[in-house]
Amino acid sequence: MKTTRTISVLLAFIIFSCLSGSNLQAKDNPAGLKASYPLNGSGNNALAGPKATILKGKVVAGYDGKPNGAYFFDFGKHYSKSLHNITIPVNVNTKMYPKLSMGCWVKAAFSMQRMFVLGNGTDSRNRCIIADYHDDQFRWGLLCGSDGVLWGPPVVDEWVFVMALYDAKAQEARLIVNDQVFASRSTAGDGEEKIFVGALIGAIDDINIFDQVLTQPEIESLSGKSITKNLDKLAIQDKYAYKDRLEKEKENKIQAGDVFVVDTKELQVKSTNDEAGNVAAILTTGDSIRVLDKLEKDWYKISFKDSMTGFVRRSAILDHAYPKGSNVLWFRVSQWLKSIFDFTKLNSWIMVAVFTIILFIIVRYYTSLDQALLRLHHKRDAYADGGSKSEPDWPRRKNFLHTIYPVEWFPPYPIFTGMILGATIFIAAFWDAHEMEWFFNDGFNLLPAGYDRPIHWFLYLSCIINVIVTLSWILESFVLGGPFVGLLRIFILLILNVMSLLVTFFLLALILIITIAIFGLRALGSMGNTRKVYYYK
Incomplete structure (x- = not known):
């Protein structure tokens, strides 16, 4: 009995020690x-x-x-x-x-x-x-x-x-x-x-x-x-919490019960929530779909055409359909803006070629065209003051800003803000696309903070230059054109800067493609030369 009790105590001690050890370890x-x-x-x-x-x-x-x-x-x-x-x-x-x-x-x-x-x-x-x-x-x-x-x-x-x-x-x-x-x-x-x-x-x-x-x-x-x-x-x-925020914003754009109108020639509806699934139907422009439920991996169950059901990815809905009751023109413009940097499409190159011709004409005759626009303001002022057409068009200088504007050493400088931004985006995209995405989504501040890579400072300095130059030509527009003509001038310059941004981006892409092609042809040529065998008698 005493031996049995001793063994029981020893076993209890061993078990307790093991449990205590495991608890301590955990x-x-x-x-x-x-x-x-x-x-x-x-x-x-x-x-x-x-x-x-x-x-x-x-x-x-x-x-x-x-x-x-x-x-x-x-x-x-x-x-x-x-x-x-x-x-x-x-x-x-x-x-x-x-x-x-x-x-x-x-x-x-x-x-x-x-x-x-x-x-x-x-x-x-x-x-x-x-x-x-x-x-x-x-x-x-x-x-x-x-x-x-x-x-x-x-x-x-x-x-x-x-x-x-x-x-x-x-x-x-x-x-x-x-x-x-x-x-x-x-x-x-x-x-x-x-x-x-x-x-x-x-x-x-x-x-x-x-x-x-x-x-x-x-x-x-x-x-x-x-x-x-x-x-x-x-x-x-x-630093990349903005990605979760953007993803959440995309999810919130589609809710159960929402109705969308298709705006594409072909929108494939799958029979299952799988890319490998069969195509249940093909919807076209004007067809309506109703969102029934959100599924895993960004799939949505929808109904269409007399209560038929199928499955569509979120990207397909957002890219090829717009919410019922919204403006279809704005939807098409927004989709166009998403694809403007796609230099794999011929239509993009044709568009950029047209923009290049327009910008060439604008830059060459910038002073004459700008003065023609600003005369609208001068004539409005003259007539408002009781003047006549025989009086001078240009108003008298009223303050020190008129000693600065217009900028005479390089009049078309407002258009070059788009060129600077286009070059910045192109360079940064090849330098570090992830950091560029972070910078433009969540990283840019007038007071720099959290910049620990050279690309951050490159983007920051480029954006600061762009901000200063943009504020300059906005101020110039109001000084020379007043509120009405000034706003009209700003709107025109914004359009021209979008054109110059695209032209710069595509021009740099073209230079890169040509450079790669030249080096590739030279490499192929050098490989061909090394394979030549010469025989001497």
């Missing part, structure tokens, strides 16, 4: 933990996530001095970027993990080759913690895609806590090394559908992977170290 680990490997002599002792596969390695003491608590690796006989010392079957690509935190303890040795500590690939576009030479020092680094490498402090011969934070939506990355934070923009993303410890000379311990960006207290709970250097750079702000 409490200590931040939320979002997807994989955790203490590497205590095995890859099978995962605290979370699937089992890891360890190729080779020597069991050594861990970062906390615990025997057999870590693994040591080296390059072997030959260095290889494709080496996977530890393979963890967790897909951390951006579609699966838009937000990612991955960290470990590392004691790395010096090397003349790049070391891949933890990541999903070895290319610059992948998410990976590395160690490599930079500024004559062997340093910790973080791959950031087209933004290069985010470099950290030099590697030292001791255990170091290293963690990477990636936010694909915000396009930001953070590298934490012990108590320091390093920040960068990042377009790093997809790689292999697994995470691994690659080519490495050194020991690694306690690997943790999370599906969120950890906060300062959560990082410090893992490392046991307080972050004291560059702490203000740790937080990641969501």
Whole structure:
């Protein structure tokens, strides 16, 4: 009986200890933990996530001095970027993990080759913690895609806590090394559908992977170290929240019960909410559709023609139908404005050719045409004051603005605001289309804030110049033309600036196409020349 009681007490103690340990572990680990490997002599002792596969390695003491608590690796006989010392079957690509935190303890040795500590690939576009030479020092680094490498402090011969934070939506990355934070923009993303410890000379311990960006207290709970250097750079702000706002605005444009009128030759209605589904009907201009319900992936169930039902994508409704009772002319103009930059259509090039001819005539005879327009104001003033047609057309100068306007050194300058904007959009589209989209949707302010890339300052300066020049010719219009003729002049100049914007954009596109064609033909010619074989007798 006494023996049985003793065994029961021991079992209860063991169970309580296990439960307490698991609770402590759950409490200590931040939320979002997807994989955790203490590497205590095995890859099978995962605290979370699937089992890891360890190729080779020597069991050594861990970062906390615990025997057999870590693994040591080296390059072997030959260095290889494709080496996977530890393979963890967790897909951390951006579609699966838009937000990612991955960290470990590392004691790395010096090397003349790049070391891949933890990541999903070895290319610059992948998410990976590395160690490599930079500024004559062997340093910790973080791959950031087209933004290069985010470099950290030099590697030292001791255990170091290293963690990477990636936010694909915000396009930001953070590298934490012990108590320091390093920040960068990042377009790093997809790689292999697994995470691994690659080519490495050194020991690694306690690997943790999370599906969120950890906060300062959560990082410090893992490392046991307080972050004291560059702490203000740790937080990641969501600069691209405007995309959710725009998406919500699109959703709100279509509600159950709304009626739309088709304004296209063919609008396909599917039999199922799937692109591969059969075509149930083809609607044409003038047909009406009623929205019945919103489904997944932007599909809508609709009714048409005597209560027939089918399925249509949101984009098809917004692009090819307008709300019943609204202005069809305005709908067509808005659709035209959406497609004006499409230089793959012949109609766009014909339109731009016509605009080019108009602008050439306007610029050449700008002064005469502008004076003819402004005479409307002068005659109205003269007749209003009881004057006659024999009196001079131009009014007397009344204030200092008349000493500035009209601008005589370059009279057609108002038209060039469109050219500047067209060139800006073209250059920025090839430079970084994502940042350009952010800037024009949510980033432009008269007082610059949040600009951390050269493209931001390029766009800002270009827009400020455009704003100043535009305000100048608006003021000039009122000074020379008064309220009525001034507004008419502003309206005409706005139309001409839209034309000049399009002409500039398409002209730069044409130059780019011709340049690519020339280099392509030269490359083909050089390849043909290398294939020639000459025979000599």
